Amino acid sequence: MNHPRRNFIKISSAAAAWLGLAPSATASGVSMSEIEEILNEGSKGRPMDQASVINLKKNPISQVKVAMLGLGNRGTGQAQLVNALFPDKARITAICDVRKERIAPTLDKLKEAGQNPVVYTEDKNAWMEMCRRDDVDLVIICSPWDEHVPMAVYAMQQGKHVAVEVPPSMTLQGCWDLVNTAEQNQVNCMMLENVCYGDEELWVLNMVQNEVFGTLTYGEAAYIQNLREGLFQDEHYYNDWRIRYHLKQDGNLYPTHGLGPVAQYMGINRGDKFDHLVSMSSLQASLSEHSKTVESGNEFHDRSDFIHGDMNNTLVKTALGRTILIQHDVVTPRPYSRINAIAGTKGYHEGYPSRLAIVDKGHEWLDDAAVKEYQEKYRHPIWDKLKDGIAKHGGHGGMDFIQMYRLIDCLNNGWPLDMDVYDAAAWSCIVELSKISTELGSVPVKCPDFTRGAWEEKRHLGIFENI
Ligand SMILES: NC(=O)c1ccc[n+]([C@@H]2O[C@H](COP(=O)([O-])OP(=O)(O)OC[C@H]3O[C@@H](n4cnc5c(N)ncnc54)[C@H](O)[C@@H]3O)[C@@H](O)[C@H]2O)c1
Numbered sequence: 001m002n003h004p005r006r007n008f009i010k011i012s013s014a015a016a017a018w019l020g021l022a023p024s025a026t027a028s029g030v031s032m033s034e035i036e037e038i039l040n041e042g043s044k045g046r047p048m049d050q051a052s053v054i055n056l057k058k059n060p061i062s063q064v065k066v067a068m069l070g071l072g073n074r075g076t077g078q079a080q081l082v083n084a085l086f087p088d089k090a091r092i093t094a095i096c097d098v099r100k101e102r103i104a105p106t107l108d109k110l111k112e113a114g115q116n117p118v119v120y121t122e123d124k125n126a127w128m129e130m131c132r133r134d135d136v137d138l139v140i141i142c143s144p145w146d147e148h149v150p151m152a153v154y155a156m157q158q159g160k161h162v163a164v165e166v167p168p169s170m171t172l173q174g175c176w177d178l179v180n181t182a183e184q185n186q187v188n189c190m191m192l193e194n195v196c197y198g199d200e201e202l203w204v205l206n207m208v209q210n211e212v213f214g215t216l217t218y219g220e221a222a223y224i225q226n227l228r229e230g231l232f233q234d235e236h237y238y239n240d241w242r243i244r245y246h247l248k249q250d251g252n253l254y255p256t257h258g259l260g261p262v263a264q265y266m267g268i269n270r271g272d273k274f275d276h277l278v279s280m281s282s283l284q285a286s287l288s289e290h291s292k293t294v295e296s297g298n299e300f301h302d303r304s305d306f307i308h309g310d311m312n313n314t315l316v317k318t319a320l321g322r323t324i325l326i327q328h329d330v331v332t333p334r335p336y337s338r339i340n341a342i343a344g345t346k347g348y349h350e351g352y353p354s355r356l357a358i359v360d361k362g363h364e365w366l367d368d369a370a371v372k373e374y375q376e377k378y379r380h381p382i383w384d385k386l387k388d389g390i391a392k393h394g395g396h397g398g399m400d401f402i403q404m405y406r407l408i409d410c411l412n413n414g415w416p417l418d419m420d421v422y423d424a425a426a427w428s429c430i431v432e433l434s435k436i437s438t439e440l441g442s443v444p445v446k447c448p449d450f451t452r453g454a455w456e457e458k459r460h461l462g463i464f465e466n467i
Pocket residue numbers: 069070071072073074075096097098099102123124125126127142143144145147165166167192193194236237238239396
């Protein structure tokens with residue numbers, strides 16, 4: 001697609017003047033020239049000493065040796081899913097959490113199953129020693145957001161594959177660091193975006209690929225979940241890392257659960273790419289009001305300095321001209337939703353609850369019997385193939401088990417992983433891009449091309465090729 005050159009904020013002096021900003025103005029202390037530099041990174045070409053990791057094929061690993069890093073709310077469950085794949089497909093050789101009290105719940109279960117991992121704890125750098133172990137092929141990282149990039153980069157530098165919880169990076173620089181390190185070391189860096197394995201999401205994806213929706217035109221995605229109580233609950237998150245983000249940053253903090261599936265529907269990095277975005281946040285009110293109701297000894301009692309708006313709306317335009325609305329709201333008392341909407345010239349799907357409309361069937365939602373026909377015809381076969389494991393191990397309705405199974409199974413077989421480091425970077429970079437746009441009055445911001453031009457090549461997702 002040929003596009004006229006546009007003066008996006010990379011940050012043009014024209015935009016700065018229009019906004020009433022001096023050209024040297026900053027977004028959270030980062031100068032405009034620094035932002036421009038990092039947004040331009042993709043057009044510079046790949047350094048000589050590294051190669052693309054698209055479709056990375058490695059030697060099969062018959063039993064994947066796994067190190068678990070971070071055993072909090074999420075890591076504890078992820079360790080159980082790897083445990084479910086012991087001994088046929090994987091073995092946990094080491095576990096690490098800086099808090100000693102987080103070790104026992106996982107260690108006891110692993111021992112029950114006949115595993116005996118080495119333990120690293122009580123030292124915030126102990127994970128580095130764990131990453132250097134010879135008996136580790138894969139490091140699964142379930143630490144707080146700011147720790148993801150340094151941990152993943154270091155592990156990859158030791159020649160390990162990494163799987164990182166979402167979002168893999170909160171910064172643009174971090175996205176580039178993940179891409180460059182994976183390329184330099186020719187290892188996998190997969191983001192653990194479990195929602196891409198949902199029954200509904202894989203069904204919709206299969207329909208997209210079979211052209212049920214015709215030409216895709218727009219999508220809507222969200223992370224709407226009321227986390228208020230947990231945010232204020234002391235140590236529900238280690239060192240209260242999650243609520244602290246609401247004190248320091250606006251924009252979309254957590255885009256990938258909603259965006260990941262929509263990006264896969266649209267073939268982002270596989271024929272299309274995010275081109276630019278604009279972002280706008282509502283006022284902040286819920287956390288400051290709620291903070292008055294928590295006990296006075298709570299560090300976050302009666303605070304008025306939360307800067308993260310209650311609802312963030314980000315609009316992305318793709319290179320093929322599609323648009324995506326991404327919402328983020330973790331503070332309003334309202335039901336959970338990822339929206340999961342996709343529109344095309346022949347049909348439309350929207351989640352919460354799942355509804356389907358197809359052009360030649362009138363302009364109402366299809367009735368239950370008609371939807372069932374589509375479900376039976378287009379359900380992804382992995383949901384049947386793994387039905388026993390899903391029933392036994394579950395995890396968000398089964399998507400977590402499928403994700404862990406796929407990650408390990410691909411490594412067992414030497415197949416490329418379902419999501420690569422370019423997906424991790426493209427979906428994560430929304431965090432900082434939406435922050436920049438929001439802080440600078442919703443100006444358009446260019447999305448970097450982490451594939452360095454390879455996005456134009458249409459490629460199938462692994463889960464539709466090797467299962
Ligand atoms: N995909 C999903 O459905 C899903 C669900 C929940 C959380 N998450 C993600 O999982 C990640 C972790 O979230 P959480 O809720 O488990 O947080 P958490 O605070 O409960 O867990 C993080 C753990 O990391 C440990 N840790 C921190 N620094 C460490 C260090 N230097 N060395 C060793 N251990 C260290 C902490 O002690 C803690 O146990 C986040 O990225 C979050 O977004 C994803």
